[in-house]
Amino acid sequence: MMNCIIVEDEPLVRKQIEGYIERIPFLHLVGTARNPIIAKAILQTEVVDLIFLDIKMPQMSGIEFLQRHDVFQQVIFITAYPEYALKGFELNVTDYLMKPVTFERFTKACEKAKVKIYGSLTVKNNREHPDYLYVKCDNCLEKIAFVDILFIESMLNYVQIVTTERKYTVYSSLKAIKGHLPQSLFLKIHKSYIVALHHISTFGQSQVQVAGHKLPISRRNLQTIKQYLTTIQQNPLYISPQTK
Structure with missing residues (x-):
């Protein structure tokens, strides 16, 4: 659209x-x-x-x-x-x-x-190589590996893709970008933010922390976050708090 x-x-x-x-x-x-x-x-x-x-x-x-x-x-x-x-x-x-x-x-x-x-423009996802995507930035096609993406921030007509190495400013909507990202690796936590799950270091009541960046969780997306946390707590590596 x-x-x-x-x-x-x-x-x-x-x-x-x-x-x-x-x-x-x-x-x-x-x-x-x-x-x-x-x-x-x-x-x-x-x-x-x-x-x-x-x-x-x-x-x-x-x-x-x-x-x-x-x-x-x-x-x-x-x-x-x-x-x-x-x-x-x-x-x-x-x-x-x-x-x-x-x-x-x-x-x-x-x-x-x-x-x-x-x-x-926007974002082209190579189906044969689902571990990265291409974005057009400064008249060049930039290859970005999913594993390197920390989070993506919406800025009106643009999005900023923040990676472990640099930031990419791309003319696109957050919705368009989200359509090219694997749901198993990324989570939308706010109308302006998508985060890479494997880079989240801390979950709070109203925010998450990603590589030193504190990103807000919106009420609309809170239920999705809770469902993800429930999945984590069912993981054998999760250590539950001990009751005294």
Whole structure:
């Protein structure tokens, strides 16, 4: 599922694009904005993969928005002005749609964005070698062994993978990363944290300790933690407290 937003000052066009998004199964609309200033606020609170962006808007144009801000999402321009096409592609936008936009053309642009997002980014798990994964970081594919991962932290549109040697900042969601990790080795303890079970040194009431890092346990995930601790206590190597 790709989270997307619409940045468009014309209400009728916004409504049309909303209708198109509802018809495409892999798109999920998380917000609409009538100008880039509102869009920036949405990007600071929501995980967004794709932006449908108008060019000519009051206060700030779509081109100015891309030039002034670090926009890492895929961007599809939707405009009535063909003369900005070259500038759009100089800004490395995914596609350039002319109003009025047909559903067929809209779908092709979304498919192109989907290939870029899932084909170039996120995380690819090699099925023949289930003991590691590849992530794209600084335009390079980095191989990370599962055994080296300490924990993974969500940071809005990114995740930080902390290993025994270094940290990797990857454009992805925690949910996407979790889908590529073996459940027997990793546990989600909080909406923002996944930990490697073999690196946990201490379990507390509200946190765990991993290689000196204290990570919070959320109430939602507390039951999962308790189930795991029950499994540990059934292990023959577990020594129960002696009663006096």
